[in-house]
Amino acid sequence: MGVETVDVRNTDTIIHIVVRSRNHLAQGIRELRSLLGFPNIIRLYQL
Numbered sequence: 453m454g455v456e457t458v459d460v461r462n463t464d465t466i467i468h469i470v471v472r473s474r475n476h477l478a479q480g481i482r483e484l485r486s487l488l489g490f491p492n493i494i495r496l497y498q499l
Contacts (some may be wrong), residue, residue: 456468466482471477 454470456470458468459466469480471480
């Protein structure tokens with residue numbers, strides 16, 4: 453997983469990441485939840 457950009461706003465933090473597969477994405481979400489203390493990921497967008 454690679455972090456492309458981080459955009460911090462008033463109440464939100466938007467992190468753009470690059471992953472190689474859905475499994476890689478799932479692993480990254482689990483790691484981000486524990487690392488950053490986020491109980492959930494609100495939105496995921498695929499570009």
